[in-house]
Amino acid sequence: MKKLAIPPNGDSYHHGDLRNALLQAALRLVAEKGAEGFSLREAAREVGVSPAAAYRHFEDKKALMGSLVVGGMGQLALAMERAVDGIKGRAGSAARAVAELAVTGQAYVEFAVRHPEQFQVMFGPWCDHLDFTEVPSEAKPRGRDAYQILVDSLDGLVRAGAITPAARAGAELPAWSMVHGLASLLVAKALPLGPAERAQATALTLRTLLRGLGCAPRLLGPAVPAPDPKPCRTVPCRR
Amino acid sequence: MKKLAIPPNGDSYHHGDLRNALLQAALRLVAEKGAEGFSLREAAREVGVSPAAAYRHFEDKKALMGSLVVGGMGQLALAMERAVDGIKGRAGSAARAVAELAVTGQAYVEFAVRHPEQFQVMFGPWCDHLDFTEVPSEAKPRGRDAYQILVDSLDGLVRAGAITPAARAGAELPAWSMVHGLASLLVAKALPLGPAERAQATALTLRTLLRGLGCAPRLLGPAVPAPDPKPCRTVPCRR
DNA sequence: CCCTCCATGTGAACGGCGCATACATTGCAA
DNA sequence: TTGCAATGTATGCGCCGTTCACATGGAGGG
Numbered sequence: 001m002k003k004l005a006i007p008p009n010g011d012s013y014h015h016g017d018l019r020n021a022l023l024q025a026a027l028r029l030v031a032e033k034g035a036e037g038f039s040l041r042e043a044a045r046e047v048g049v050s051p052a053a054a055y056r057h058f059e060d061k062k063a064l065m066g067s068l069v070v071g072g073m074g075q076l077a078l079a080m081e082r083a084v085d086g087i088k089g090r091a092g093s094a095a096r097a098v099a100e101l102a103v104t105g106q107a108y109v110e111f112a113v114r115h116p117e118q119f120q121v122m123f124g125p126w127c128d129h130l131d132f133t134e135v136p137s138e139a140k141p142r143g144r145d146a147y148q149i150l151v152d153s154l155d156g157l158v159r160a161g162a163i164t165p166a167a168r169a170g171a172e173l174p175a176w177s178m179v180h181g182l183a184s185l186l187v188a189k190a191l192p193l194g195p196a197e198r199a200q201a202t203a204l205t206l207r208t209l210l211r212g213l214g215c216a217p218r219l220l221g222p223a224v225p226a227p228d229p230k231p232c233r234t235v236p237c238r239r
Numbered sequence: 240m241k242k243l244a245i246p247p248n249g250d251s252y253h254h255g256d257l258r259n260a261l262l263q264a265a266l267r268l269v270a271e272k273g274a275e276g277f278s279l280r281e282a283a284r285e286v287g288v289s290p291a292a293a294y295r296h297f298e299d300k301k302a303l304m305g306s307l308v309v310g311g312m313g314q315l316a317l318a319m320e321r322a323v324d325g326i327k328g329r330a331g332s333a334a335r336a337v338a339e340l341a342v343t344g345q346a347y348v349e350f351a352v353r354h355p356e357q358f359q360v361m362f363g364p365w366c367d368h369l370d371f372t373e374v375p376s377e378a379k380p381r382g383r384d385a386y387q388i389l390v391d392s393l394d395g396l397v398r399a400g401a402i403t404p405a406a407r408a409g410a411e412l413p414a415w416s417m418v419h420g421l422a423s424l425l426v427a428k429a430l431p432l433g434p435a436e437r438a439q440a441t442a443l444t445l446r447t448l449l450r451g452l453g454c455a456p457r458l459l460g461p462a463v464p465a466p467d468p469k470p471c472r473t474v475p476c477r478r
Numbered sequence: 479c480c481c482t483c484c485a486t487g488t489g490a491a492c493g494g495c496g497c498a499t500a501c502a503t504t505g506c507a508a
Numbered sequence: 509t510t511g512c513a514a515t516g517t518a519t520g521c522g523c524c525g526t527t528c529a530c531a532t533g534g535a536g537g538g
Binding site for chain 2: 205210
């Protein structure tokens with residue numbers, strides 16, 4: 001099976017592209033019913049193949065989920081990259097560098113909210129023991145990964161003079177934490193915000209981050225109004 | 240069963256405190272083998288009871304996990320409260336208010352790292368459709384919940400003059416996001432940091448947050464060195 | 479052109495799981 | 509004392525992940 005005239009062969013004994021078909025079905029099922037409810041057997045059923053066939057392409061269920069993680073990471077990076085591509089503004093300018101970090105963060109949050117189950121899989125227990133260095137080369141997405149995009153954005157801020165090299169040191173940590181935290185809380189429904197409030201929250205959060213990195217206030221744009229006063233949904237307490 | 244002479248009765252037909260025994264066993268099993276690997280039957284086995292007995296105390300497995308979430312939230316709040324209690328410094332002073340936010344955040348991160356599986360359960364898919372307002376009153380932990388502690392800390396910053404009321408507006412969002420994000424990334428092993436680096440990362444992150452809220456630099460204490468230069472573990476990329 | 483090999487599929491089976499139902503035991507209260 | 513509600517047991521259903529022996533059929537060597 002080097003080449004196939006009709007790769008997803010409909011009715012032959014051999015499927016032709018079962019691995020990808022399973023991944024696609026898994027992606028859809030996870031999105032529909034969550035990672036907990038997903039079953040390998042159902043994915044196989046969906047593809048029209050016996051449950052055992054999956055084991056010709058994945059060592060076990062964990063391996064399939066791992067592939068989902070890798071794929072999701074690629075999609076996330078792609079979304080961020082596209083957001084960067086959409087920016088107007090002279091390359092190298094401080095305003096552009098600030099916008100780059102902002103839209104990158106927005107894309108991160110937006111991706112999480114639009115694909116919550118996938119996002120949970122990507123950072124859930126399935127990737128705990130996942131060694132990305134062992135991912136086969138052809139399965140890896142092309143281009144910069146999400147982390148690299150963040151690193152480049154921060155470097156861009158320094159190059160454009162928006163923040164100092166001293167503030168840059170280790171800035172990946174608060175930056176990534178902030179954006180990932182907001183995304184996680186939204187996905188976990190710990191912050192029950194509607195779309196408009198969510199945009200405000202993201203803007204406010206990124207603004208706080210940039211200010212925390214020492215970015216000049218005039219680069220931050222207009223002040224962001226705080227979303228509604230009751231975004232709590234953590235813990236119950238008696239009385 | 241209002242009162243029992245020997246509540247965890249060892250050999251009688253009726254257990255006496257099965258609900259709590261199951262929760263305790265579940266907590267241990269989840270901590271040991273992760274939320275994915277946890278099974279109600281195993282918890283029942285552990286307690287020495289038939290699998291169906293659990294259904295006298297929990298509507299289904301999801302309900303049991305929900306109780307675990309509530310319990311975890313209580314423990315988290317307790318850890319934060321204890322951290323606040325351990326602070327020296329005159330109440331109402333700006334330094335004290337800053338320290339309060341800092342130790343609170345550290346406690347949050349520390350809790351997540353020390354109880355990673357429980358933390359994942361607390362903010363994972365199990366609590367997606369969990370309505371905290373319906374938690375029975377006696378199951379709720381006492382005292383302030385985690386979110387309230389954060390709110391109070393931020394209010395304390397304003398009262399002590401460490402940040403302005405304008406900066407305070409909506410500050411829960413970046414604050415909670417940042418701390419929760421760092422905790423999540425550490426738990427997901429997306430940031431492979433050792434204990435020392437972790438402390439540095441937490442300090443650096445909280446420092447950035449406070450600076451982002453407009454806190455005067457002299458209140459932030461000494462500059463925090465950035466942890467090692469390679470804290471990435473997000474996404475693989477080809478070449 | 480045929481034949482063989484082996485990647486890829488099937489079918490049946492195992493033990494474990496969540497959950498429902500019917501039955502057993504027991505403490506409490508009338 | 510007796511009856512009942514609370515609580516635990518026994519059993520069974522269907523689904524799950526995983527394994528293993530076997531079937532199929534396309535590719536490449538003779």
